[in-house]
Amino acid sequence: MLERGCAERSEQRRTASVETEPRRPSWNIRSEEVAQLAVVGAGYVGLVTAACLAELGHRVTCIEIDAGRLTALEAGRMPIHEPGLAELVSENSRNGRLRFTGNFANISDITSVFIAVPTPSAEDGAADVSFVREAVELLVQHARPGLLVIMKSTVPVGTSDAIAKLPAVLDAGIEVVSNPEFLRQGTALQDFLHPDRVVIGAESAEAMGRVARIYASLEAPIVAVDRRSAELAKYTANALLATRISFMNEISHIAMAVNADIDDVARIVGMDRRIGPAFLRSGLGWGGSCFPKDVLALTSAAARYGCETPILRAAYEINQLQREYAAQLLIDALHGIDDPIVAVLGAAFKPNTDDVRGSPALTIAKRLLGNGVTVRIHDPFALANASDIVAEIDCRPDAYSALEGADALLLATEWEEYERLDWTLVRETMRGKTVVDGRNVLNGVHLTELGFHYKSFGRPAHNGNGNGTHHHTNGSAPHIAGTSME
Numbered sequence: 001m002l003e004r005g006c007a008e009r010s011e012q013r014r015t016a017s018v019e020t021e022p023r024r025p026s027w028n029i030r031s032e033e034v035a036q037l038a039v040v041g042a043g044y045v046g047l048v049t050a051a052c053l054a055e056l057g058h059r060v061t062c063i064e065i066d067a068g069r070l071t072a073l074e075a076g077r078m079p080i081h082e083p084g085l086a087e088l089v090s091e092n093s094r095n096g097r098l099r100f101t102g103n104f105a106n107i108s109d110i111t112s113v114f115i116a117v118p119t120p121s122a123e124d125g126a127a128d129v130s131f132v133r134e135a136v137e138l139l140v141q142h143a144r145p146g147l148l149v150i151m152k153s154t155v156p157v158g159t160s161d162a163i164a165k166l167p168a169v170l171d172a173g174i175e176v177v178s179n180p181e182f183l184r185q186g187t188a189l190q191d192f193l194h195p196d197r198v199v200i201g202a203e204s205a206e207a208m209g210r211v212a213r214i215y216a217s218l219e220a221p222i223v224a225v226d227r228r229s230a231e232l233a234k235y236t237a238n239a240l241l242a243t244r245i246s247f248m249n250e251i252s253h254i255a256m257a258v259n260a261d262i263d264d265v266a267r268i269v270g271m272d273r274r275i276g277p278a279f280l281r282s283g284l285g286w287g288g289s290c291f292p293k294d295v296l297a298l299t300s301a302a303a304r305y306g307c308e309t310p311i312l313r314a315a316y317e318i319n320q321l322q323r324e325y326a327a328q329l330l331i332d333a334l335h336g337i338d339d340p341i342v343a344v345l346g347a348a349f350k351p352n353t354d355d356v357r358g359s360p361a362l363t364i365a366k367r368l369l370g371n372g373v374t375v376r377i378h379d380p381f382a383l384a385n386a387s388d389i390v391a392e393i394d395c396r397p398d399a400y401s402a403l404e405g406a407d408a409l410l411l412a413t414e415w416e417e418y419e420r421l422d423w424t425l426v427r428e429t430m431r432g433k434t435v436v437d438g439r440n441v442l443n444g445v446h447l448t449e450l451g452f453h454y455k456s457f458g459r460p461a462h463n464g465n466g467n468g469t470h471h472h473t474n475g476s477a478p479h480i481a482g483t484s485m486e
């Protein structure tokens, strides 16, 4: 079984790497003024930034120091799954506007460099900016005077100021600008090319103007601020969105306790123009490389400045609790079953990406494995990445194969294909009847009619939800302090 899983994983890697999109979206946004740009880093943000800047008409050199990733890109293979990206990279590489290199010496003709390297969480939760520092050190060695360094990486407030004051940076005549990115994985091209706003934090009008001209062809307001405000705005946006979700997840427990419908509650409050409908969906909560890392980093930075952050802490803890709650629902449902099997549908932290960083699916899978449960997992694109993180998971090439003989199913990522499953067939092939809908997307009434025990995150009994008997039967509120599942 293990060998089969590995073969499937490498097959999936291969498929992801030659991914092509059926049709090329037409953006048709060309800049009148062509700039010579570089982007350091070809990850989710860097590669999208490089491809989209080329799409705007600029000449872009994307610098990637990971040899494997660079070779793949040079050969036209995508290292990540992002809808539309393969097409955009391939077309802009063909027309010469986008090229890849591993060598910083190739930036001698570049006027502005975007830094888009990761800033992962350090052990204490603070953002680790060592990749940013390394990139700046290398840039300084090859920069031409007047180079603009544009910070796209999410960095703690004050990082751009600190870099701007480095003697080597001052000596090289480099100016530093903060230009945070607000794109979401899965809709990254749309978000980059049709942003709600372009934020530019700069200390001089000249630098501000140069960055604004790069984006001139986008129909978006330019928000000109100082570097620190730009940096803090980026953290605030992510922390606020994460908090909204955690808040709704807290309400979802109340909804279950009083037999109200969280979907209706979200719809009603979202119709208030002061609130808006986005990011009110309850379920397993937020994952990814951004929300968890940024909430922790903001909490940690605030503590260093002596600021209390009880809201951020609660948002984080509630998010952990959702995973604990889902794992417990499954463990309760498996009670008394010998050699229980759980099928997890979806490994990515959200649909339309192969990214599994911070994925609730994997946290819950680990917890189940630790309880002696066999965990099978399916994901259309993220299986290879999932098995790199949790090797004990039994990777399955399709959802039906994961579900066959399973005692319970957890829908962890709302890929569209899961909503279209033949549930009558699933009911016949599963050994057990438990369905935990971690994203509140399945038709609970239909599943209940088919004989499933449907459990959701805040839907009422008349919509099929059967959490009631398991839900805090002692009547106490969920315990959040000290919950830690990572």
Ligand code: UGA
Residues within 6 Å of the ligand: 154, 181, 182, 183, 184, 185, 186, 238, 241, 245, 278, 279, 280, 281, 282, 283, 284, 285, 286, 287, 288, 289, 290, 291, 349, 350
């Ligand atoms: C997030 C922000 O939305 C972007 O604006 C930002 O640029 C990015 O982080 C970043 O800092 O790089 P992303 O992590 O790609 O984007 O994905 P989101 O769409 O924000 O989803 C984050 C998580 O929240 C996912 O796990 C998703 O399933 C969850 N979510 C989202 C909910 O649980 N409920 C919702 O209503 C919405």
